[in-house]
Amino acid sequence: MTCREYHDAxxxxxxSRADDDQTGIITMYVGMSLExxxxxxxxxxxxxxxxxxxxxREFNRTPTGHAPDVYAAVAELGWFDxxxxxxxxxxxxxxxxxxxxxxxxxxxxTTIYATIWGALLLRASEVSRWNDQIAAGEIxxxxxxxxxxxxxxxxxxxxxxxAQRDASGWRLSGTKLFAQAAxxxxxxxxxxxxxxxxxxxxxxxNGLEGLTxxxxxxxxxxxxxxxxxxKVLVGDDALVKGPLDDATWSTWFSSVADQACALQCxxxxxxxxxxxxxxxxxxxxxxxxxxxxxxFQAAQHHIANMGISLAAARVAAYRAIDAASSGxxxxxxxxxxxxxxxxxxxxxxxxAHQLHxxxxxxxxxxxxxxxxxxxxxxxxxxxxTYHLRRIADxxxxxxxxxxxxxxxxxxxxx
Amino acid sequence: xxxxxxxxxxxxxxSGDDVRWRDEIRQFVRDHVSDELRAEYEREGDDGRGSxxxxxxxxxxxxxxxxxxxxxxxxxxxxxxLHRLILMDELYYARAPRLEYASHNxxxxxIRFGTEENKKKWLxxxxxxxxxxxxxxxxxxxxxxxxxLKSTAVRDGDEWVINGTKIWNSAxxxxxxxxxxxxxxxxAPPHQGLSIILVPIDAQGMIxxxxxxxxxxxxxxxxxxxxxxxxxxxxxxxxxxxxxxxGALDLERAAIGTTGELRRNLDELIEWVRSGSDGRSLxxxxxxxxxxxxxxxxxxxxxxxxxxxxxxxDGGGIPTVEANMQKVWTSELRTRIADVGMQIQGxxxxxxxxxxxxxxxxxxxAAYRWAPIHRFGGGTNExxxxxxxxxxxxxxxxxxxx
Numbered sequence: 032m033t034c035r036e037y038h039d040a041x042x043x044x045x046x047s048r049a050d051d052d053q054t055g056i057i058t059m060y061v062g063m064s065l066e067x068x069x070x071x072x073x074x075x076x077x078x079x080x081x082x083x084x085x086x087x088r089e090f091n092r093t094p095t096g097h098a099p100d101v102y103a104a105v106a107e108l109g110w111f112d113x114x115x116x117x118x119x120x121x122x123x124x125x126x127x128x129x130x131x132x133x134x135x136x137x138x139x140x141t142t143i144y145a146t147i148w149g150a151l152l153l154r155a156s157e158v159s160r161w162n163d164q165i166a167a168g169e170i171x172x173x174x175x176x177x178x179x180x181x182x183x184x185x186x187x188x189x190x191x192x193x194a195q196r197d198a199s200g201w202r203l204s205g206t207k208l209f210a211q212a213a214x215x216x217x218x219x220x221x222x223x224x225x226x227x228x229x230x231x232x233x234x235x236x237n238g239l240e241g242l243t244x245x246x247x248x249x250x251x252x253x254x255x256x257x258x259x260x261x262k263v264l265v266g267d268d269a270l271v272k273g274p275l276d277d278a279t280w281s282t283w284f285s286s287v288a289d290q291a292c293a294l295q296c297x298x299x300x301x302x303x304x305x306x307x308x309x310x311x312x313x314x315x316x317x318x319x320x321x322x323x324x325x326x327f328q329a330a331q332h333h334i335a336n337m338g339i340s341l342a343a344a345r346v347a348a349y350r351a352i353d354a355a356s357s358g359x360x361x362x363x364x365x366x367x368x369x370x371x372x373x374x375x376x377x378x379x380x381x382x383a384h385q386l387h388x389x390x391x392x393x394x395x396x397x398x399x400x401x402x403x404x405x406x407x408x409x410x411x412x413x414x415x416t417y418h419l420r421r422i423a424d425x426x427x428x429x430x431x432x433x434x435x436x437x438x439x440x441x442x443x444x445x
Numbered sequence: 446x447x448x449x450x451x452x453x454x455x456x457x458x459x460s461g462d463d464v465r466w467r468d469e470i471r472q473f474v475r476d477h478v479s480d481e482l483r484a485e486y487e488r489e490g491d492d493g494r495g496s497x498x499x500x501x502x503x504x505x506x507x508x509x510x511x512x513x514x515x516x517x518x519x520x521x522x523x524x525x526x527l528h529r530l531i532l533m534d535e536l537y538y539a540r541a542p543r544l545e546y547a548s549h550n551x552x553x554x555x556i557r558f559g560t561e562e563n564k565k566k567w568l569x570x571x572x573x574x575x576x577x578x579x580x581x582x583x584x585x586x587x588x589x590x591x592x593x594l595k596s597t598a599v600r601d602g603d604e605w606v607i608n609g610t611k612i613w614n615s616a617x618x619x620x621x622x623x624x625x626x627x628x629x630x631x632x633a634p635p636h637q638g639l640s641i642i643l644v645p646i647d648a649q650g651m652i653x654x655x656x657x658x659x660x661x662x663x664x665x666x667x668x669x670x671x672x673x674x675x676x677x678x679x680x681x682x683x684x685x686x687x688x689x690x691x692g693a694l695d696l697e698r699a700a701i702g703t704t705g706e707l708r709r710n711l712d713e714l715i716e717w718v719r720s721g722s723d724g725r726s727l728x729x730x731x732x733x734x735x736x737x738x739x740x741x742x743x744x745x746x747x748x749x750x751x752x753x754x755x756x757x758x759d760g761g762g763i764p765t766v767e768a769n770m771q772k773v774w775t776s777e778l779r780t781r782i783a784d785v786g787m788q789i790q791g792x793x794x795x796x797x798x799x800x801x802x803x804x805x806x807x808x809x810x811a812a813y814r815w816a817p818i819h820r821f822g823g824g825t826n827e828x829x830x831x832x833x834x835x836x837x838x839x840x841x842x843x844x845x846x847x
Contacts, residue, residue, distance in 0.1 A: 311838040326841045331834035332827070335773075338837050342770045346749035347742075353458065367742045422741055423734035427719040430729050 067122070067129055074133035077104055082137040084397045090140050091400075094246045095215030096254030097171070098140040105130075105143055106168030114150035115162045124290060128297040128352035135301025138400055141253045144298070145212035146172040148291040149220050155287045156232060156272040161218065170217040175210035175258045176284075182209065183417055192260065194223040194231060200266040203233060203242075206259050211411075213237075213256040214244040220271070221258070222284065230280040231273030239263050251403035289365040292412040293355040296348040296368040299408045303344060303376040306401050307337045310383045313391075324386065333382045340375040347371050362421060370418035376405040459531075466528050470535040477504055478541045486542045493619045498542050502574055511548045512572055519556060519568055526758035530703060530751055537705035546616070547571050547578045551624055558681045558689050566677060567643070579616040579646065581625035581667070582690070584609070589825055590845075591626075592635045592687070596669065598627040598642055605642055605679065607672040617646055617653045617665040630684050639686035643678045644669070660815035702751035702771045704744060707779055710812060711737075711744055713805050714786050722804070727789060736785050744782070747775045766837035769829040776819035776826060783813035 063071075081101045090098040105111075113127040127147070134143070149172025150165055164170040177183075178191050192205030203223055213219050219242075221233045235242065241263040244256045275283065311334055314324040324330050351368035354361035380402040384391050391398040409415070424430075459467065478501075485495040505511045513529050515521020524532075533544065552571050555563050570576040587594040596609025607627060617623070623644040630638035646653065650672040656664045681689055715737055718727045727733045750771040757764035786809040787794035798807025820826050834840040 307838070311840070315839060315841070323841055325834075326843050328831065328843070331840045332830045334838050334840060335830035335833040338766075338833055339770045339774055342750060342753075342767065343743075343746045343774065346753055347746050350749055367745050370738075370742055371746060416735070419735050419738040419742070422738035426715050426737055426741055427728050427734060430734075 063129075067126065070122075070126055071129045071133055074108065074130045075136065077108055078133060078137040078139060082139045084400070087138050087397075087400060092252035094254065095142070096140055096212060096252070097142045097215055101139050102143055102171075103168045105134075105139070106166065109166075110143065111146060111150055111168065112166045114147040115154055115159070115166055117154065124293070124356035125352055128294055128348075128356075131294045131297040132301035132304075132348075135298040135303075135404075136305035138302070138404055142171055142212040142215070144295070145174065145216065146170075147294065148172070148174050148211070149218070151287050151290050152220050152232065153234075153271060155283065158234070158271040161234075171212065171215065172218050172220065173210050173213035173216035173256075174220045175207035175213055175256075176222050177209045178205070178207055183413065190222055190224040190230065192221060192223045194225050194233060194270075195262075196226065197264060200264060201233065201269065202262040202264055203235065203260045204262050206257060208257055209247065209255045209411075210244070210258050212254050213258050214246045214254055216244075219244075219258060221260070222280075225274050227274075229274035229276055231270050231275070232284075233265055233269050234271050235260075235263060235265055235269060239265070249407065251400075251407040253404075253407060285362065286360065288412065289361050290355045292365050292369050293348070293351040293361070295408055295412050296344075296351050296365070296372045299372040299376040299405070300341070300344050300348045302401055302404055302408075303337075303341055303372075303379040306379050306383045306398070306405075307334070307341060309398075310334070310337070310386050314386050330386060333386055337379045337382055340378060344368075344372050344375045363425060366413075366418035366421045369413055370415045370422070373409040373415040373418070377402075377409050380405045463527065463531060467531050467535060470532055473508075474535065474539040474541065477501065478536075478539045482542070483540050486540075489619075501542055502545060505544075506572065506574060511545055511574070512552070514549065514553055515556060515568075515572075519564070520572060526755040527752065530755045533703040534705035534708070534748075537703060538709045540706075540709065545574065545577065546580070547576060547620075548574075551578050554689050554692055555680060557692065558685070560681065562677060563680050567680075576622055577616070577620040578622050578624045578643075579614050579620040579665075579667075581611040581614055581623040581644070583611065583613045585612050585666075588613070589828060591690070592639070594626065594628065594639070596625070596627045597631070598629050598640060600629075600676070601673075603676050604673045605676060607642065607644060607669045607674065610666060610668050612656075612666045613664050614653075614667050615662065615664040617667050618655070618663060620646060622646060623667070626686055626690060629686075633684060636687040638684055639690075640683050641680040641686040641689050642674060643680065644672060644674050648672045648674065658818070660818060661811065662815070662818075702747075702754055702768065702775060704748045704751055704775065707744055707747070707775070707782060710786070710808060711740055711782055713808065714782075714789070715741070717805055718789065723790070723793075733789055736789065740778075740782050740785060743774075743778050747771070747778055750774060766833055769824070769833050770837075772823065773826045773829050773833070776816075779812075779819050780816040783809055783816045787813055 078101075081104045082098075086098060086101065090096055090101075108130075110127065110130055113122065113124075113130070117123075131144075146165065152174060153159070153161065153165075153172075161170055165172065180191060181189065190205070192203065192207060194201045194203050203221060205223070207213075207221060210219065216237055219235045219237055221235050222230060223233055225231050237244065241261040243259045245259065247255045247257060249255050272283070273280065311325070314330055314334070317324045325334075347364075347368040351361065351364045354364035380398070383398060384402065387396075387398060390396055413421075479497075482497045482501055485497045489495065489498065502511065509520070509522045510532065512519075512521040513524040513532060514526075515523070517523050529549075536544070548571050552568060555567055555571075559567070567576065581596075582591055582594075584594050584596060594609075596607065596611065598605040598607045600606075607625070609627065611623070611625070614623070623646060625642050625644050626639055627642055628638050629640040632638070644651070646667075650670040652668040652670075654666050654668070656666060658664055680686075717723065718733060718737065721728060750767070754764050754768050754771050757767055790804045790809060793802060793804050794809060796803035796807060796810065798811060800807070803810070831843075835842050
């Protein structure tokens with residue numbers, strides 16, 4: 032293991048909270064190569080340019096939550112290619128994680144993340160027919176897995192959405208919920224139960240007869256949708272993975288979900304770091320009682336606690352993305368990271384509100400955008416409870432009957 | 446030193462080299478760390494070191510493992526910080542005796558800051574285990590505010606004459622020498638008038654009095670009344686003592702980072718729950734499961750943070766901020782582990798190790814009593830938070846002295 036010092040000279044300005052000093056905060060990247068550092072910097076420069084606060088407000092709370100310019104810019108930088116290829120020049124999942132950490136600082140449209148999640152599933156299914164279009168940013172993906180009776184990211188396969196064999200293919204029926212970016216996506220990936228208790232993953236073109244997407248009103252304004260299917264007819268080639276038996280499906284789907292979860296952990300890390308950096312800058316400059324807020328020990332200790340929390344988040348997130356890129360089961364590393372990040376990102380935003388006082392509470396200064404993103408990411412891809420249960424199952428063995436309706440969390444690959 | 450990572454991908458995993466080193470230590474543990482050794486070490490008290498513990502340190506010395514961080518020119522192995530961390534993690538997981546403070550913490554300071562005469566005189570007996578140290582820093586009115594200490598050393602011919610008192614001077618009852626921080630120039634600014642002088646604990650005028658602590662470890666107060674030592678007992682330059690202290694504290698904090706003992710404690714608790722030793726069904730209790738999972742993840746993170754600190758040291762840095770963060774995290778986690786462990790054990794958690802019904806031999810109640818020192822020792826966590834904020838996030842430095 033080696034380390035390199037990475038001096039971050041980026042401006043921390045967002046919205047009307049101008050910061051006139053170059054802070055040069057040192058961020059330690061354990062073992063990061065020069066190429067990775069350069070890629071990180073390129074991602075940040077791009078997003079700084081394309082995704083300022085005003086841009087975020089434009090696409091937030093719209094039905095599709097999409098911003099074509101930002102989306103196209105990251106496509107050009109190769110983000111989708113990283114998710115699709117097994118031998119991209121840029122690298123692999125780790126590099127994508129580095130991109131996510133940069134992204135977290137700027138809150139780009141979540142349509143980007145939704146496409147990458149779908150792309151990971153297509154790669155794991157070894158289905159490449161849409162690769163060129165996805166990589167070019169011409170096709171947007173969404174993954175619709177959650178259902179009313181099964182909102183958790185569960186390895187279980189008791190889906191209510193079914194796929195029935197038809198003369199010309201399959202007919203999908205049922206309702207999926209909380210499908211990120213489905214409204215406006217070109218292709219929606221839908222796990223469904225087949226006859227005989229098997230499970231398959233279907234790639235369903237949006238706009239087919241019988242399929243409707245209904246935007247859900249989320250508190251963070253990110254575009255999640257209900258996907259309703261009434262005997263939607265898809266061809267044989269729409270089945271991109273499966274049919275698999277229950278156990279095989281669980282293992283397979285969990286392994287890809289762990290990759291997407293690890294990516295989200297990196298995004299959460301980046302978002303929390305942005306909040307901490309901006310908060311530190313704010314209290315260095317804001318004066319009370321004739322001196323900076325940052326001279327008071329209570330304020331310094333808030334900053335220290337945020338910093339400690341994010342040091343923990345950093346090593347956990349990097350360990351997770353590293354493990355998830357290895358091809359081996361990574362459920363423990365991912366659950367350690369996600370359970371911690373679910374707590375840390377949100378707590379950093381709570382303390383940030385404390386240190387900003389009223390000015391951080393005004394919508395126009397944007398802090399709430401990160402607070403909302405922190406809460407959203409806390410809950411998606413498994414909340415703290417879900418991931419702690421996965422860890423507990425591995426530590427002391429699973430419980431045969433779950434005490435409530437939340438589904439069991441059989442450790443995959445334990 | 447491990448080779449730099451030039452290819453894509455981070456390297457938070459152990460390299461083949463690291464794994465071989467770790468396995469070598471595990472084999473040593475299998476061969477040389479017996480239950481009898483552990484029991485003798487646990488019983489160590491006023492009688493000093495027993496024969497098995499002495500033999501254990503001799504074996505470490507024979508392998509050079511008591512001088513892993515010494516330069517090769519001084520007979521050391523020049524092992525990386527990561528490899529030293531692995532050594533401590535593995536030995537402490539096995540509940541082996543702790544590594545010698547003198548050779549691991551003090552000798553590197555002498556090597557770095559001492560004169561050539563210092564090194565010639567003191568390194569050989571330290572490496573042979575003939576010279577051991579008690580850390581003579583704190584005084585009754587100078588702990589966190591160490592630099593205000595009052596013990597003095599005055600030059601008289603070819604001797605230093607030392608007067609004063611030191612407290613929380615653990616190991617004074619078993620060590621051969623004090624590593625003593627004294628004021629040698631009362632007129633200089635406080636941190637520019639201090640020196641490190643080595644003082645034999647059996648010197649004339651030195652009195653050691655016992656203090657019992659809540660965590661069962663004995664500590665001491667020493668009183669020095671015209672204690673005389675030759676001038677070659679000064680380490681480094683006169684009035685240059687403070688930089689030795691600062692350097693030592695950073696290293697000490699990095700050493701506190703080892704998680705081997707905590708991992709062993711937690712693994713024993715997890716196994717106790719998993720195997721149903723409690724006679725009830727803690728294993729299926731959702732609160733117990735969640736608590737164990739929380740502790741397990743936070744301990745994993747403590748381990749990763751320690752690895753990061755080690756890698757930063759190996760990269761040539763002095764990772765003050767990261768080491769302080771790791772120390773705060775791990776010391777507070779230690780308290781949580783002990784606290785939660787006793788809760789999980791319920792009424793049985795109250796039982797002292799002398800009670801036959803005490804779970805895990807009373808490990809957790811002892812751990813609970815031992816936990817506080819880690820939060821205030823080696824730099825109290827409140828001061829470390831100040832340092833983290835000021836050096837890590839550019840918060841304004843505020844003078845503590847009024």
